[in-house]
Amino acid sequence: MQRFKQDSFTKEPFGKSHSMNLHKRRARSPHTVTVFVHGLNGSGYGTWKAWPKILFDGQGEFPPTDVAMFYYPSLFKAACRLQLGANIDLQAQQLADHLQELSEEYDEIYLVAHSLGGLVAEAAVSTYLNKLGMRERDSLPVSPIAAIFLMASPLGGSGKALLLFSVFRDVRRLRLLSEEQARYAQFFNSYVQVQCLASEGNYRFIVPRFAGIATLDVAVSPTSASGSIPGEQRRQFRGTHFSVVKPKSPMDPQHTWLMASIRDVQEMRAQWHRNAKQKKLATVLQDDSASDIFITQLESERRKSAWDIIYNRVRAEASTSYVDVLDYSHVKAGTKVDLLIAVNRASGVIEGTQMSKQLVVGAVEAFESGATASVGICPVGEERIEAEAEVNNWLPSRVKNKFYIEGANDDEGIGEVIGGWIDALLHRHPSRQSNRSHQNSLRLPYDAYEEAEEL
Structure with a gap:
């Protein structure tokens, strides 16, 4: 690997024995690097034109970052070296070696790959990842490989390419359902969580995959470019197979x-580390007498969604060196929940959907059984006021005025609502007693919590 320290991005020739050029910022030491991997018959720099420079130099709200350019001769460029196309397995091994080298100096490595x-x-x-798992049995799911961005990549093969240049071995690699592609797909399906979520579930690693799809692509179909990428991590761009990058x-x-x-990946990785830290903290929770640890739980219509991200962010921000707000999943089963948060769609409440009603019924049952000390219900949408009134109508008279009921106009407002409830938990409920009643709709400024605590 050749290293170049620069103030502004400048192309450099690849050495005869080097397949990667690393461009490092001279004035700073970023923790992230973006690796560019070109496609069939592409070039280390020409494939991308201005994109590496845009990333390296940074502008406006986009911070500058180091970039690495990976090059391998393929198709006609390989033919000039008397080779019938690139040896993909060999090139992949070389890139894996470079990733290992980069992981020794960068916390996060992002790969942007074309075709x-x-x-x-x-x-x-x-x-x-295979080598990492064998070498370090206790390696973290969030490895230095942070994410992969696949731009117009034939994840499902490309029959059109085979019709033209099937004599080349790298072109044959593009055939539909090739054995090699199936092998790597099996690895990701079995061991890698590709969704951008902080919980790894049953997977060994977390490496989100994103797909960029060119609407005018005649080489790779949208279905092939999408592969098994989660829908929310795909994006279509107007352009051809080549202009999209x-x-x-x-x-x-x-x-x-x-x-x-x-940014989403960085928030996910930060949240994973916060969760891991809090899981360790939870081991000290032996009973309900720990007044410096509070337990919250989120129930919503959208599991593993943006609402979970907002909830986890607010919970983490509320934690300090003196107080930790842990999610229910991080403590032993049966631990009493200090605050149960139910989030649903305002439109669903007004329509009286079964899911919306079940959220409220479940919250009431948890409160009356003593499983939770307090409950907050947040309808989300422009009809929140009407939805708040409807939730009140669903509540039995015996629990009315004991729940927080406060809606939010949109997802951004959810954080403010949940933050207010957690503030109330920390300031009004330090001894974790469950016999205090709550206001129907909590809209007090921060100072009011301080006054309430003094009372």
Whole structure:
């Protein structure tokens, strides 16, 4: 690997024995690096045009980051070296070796791969993770490989390419349901959580995969480019198979999508580390007498969604060096919940859907059984006021005025509502007693909590 320290991105020739150029910021030491992997018959720099420079230099709200360019001769470029195409397995091994080297100096590695480069990148990542798992049995699910962005990559093969140049071995790699692709797909399906979620579930690693799809692509169909990528992690861009990886400015949709997705991944990784820390803290929770640890639980119509991310962020922000707010999943079964939070759609409440009613019924049962000390119900949507009134109508008279009922206009408002309830928990409920009643709708300023505590 060749390293170049620069103030502004400048292309550098690849050495005869080097397949990667690393461009490092001279004035700072970023914790992240973006690796570019070109496609069939592509070039280390030409495939991407201005995109590496846009990332490296940074503009406006987008911070600069180091970039690494990976090059391997393929198709006609390989033919010039008297080779019938690239040896993909060999190139993947070389890239995996580079990833190992990068992981020693970067906390987060993002791969942006085009076309055939997506298959090379996934083969390299599976090789890297396999070795990591064997070498470090206790390696974390959030490894230095942070995410993979597959731009117009034939995850399901490309029959059109085979019709033209089937004599080349790298082109044959693109055939539908090839054995090699099936092998790597099996690895990701079995061991890697590809959704951008902080909980790894039954998977060994967390590496979110994103797909960029070109609407005018005649080489790779939208179905093939989508593969098994989660729907919310796919994005269509107007452009051809080649232009989709050539944004001209930081405001082009490809770049803004990339940066927004990276921010989501960074939040997910931070949340995973917070969860891991809190799981360790939870081991000290022996009974309900620990007044510096509070337990909350989220129930909603949308499991593993943006609402979970908002809830976890607010819960983490409320935790300090003196107080920890743990999620119910982090403590032993049967531990009493201090605050049960039910979030549902305002429209669902007004329509009286079974799911919305069940959330409220479940909250009432948890409160009356003593499983939770307090309950907050938050209908989300422009009809929140009407939905608040409807929730009140569903509540039995014996629990009315004992729940927090406060809606939010949109997802952004959910954080403010939940934050207010957790503030009330920390300031009004330090001894974790469950016999205090709560206001029907909590809209007190922070100072009011301080006054309430003094009372």
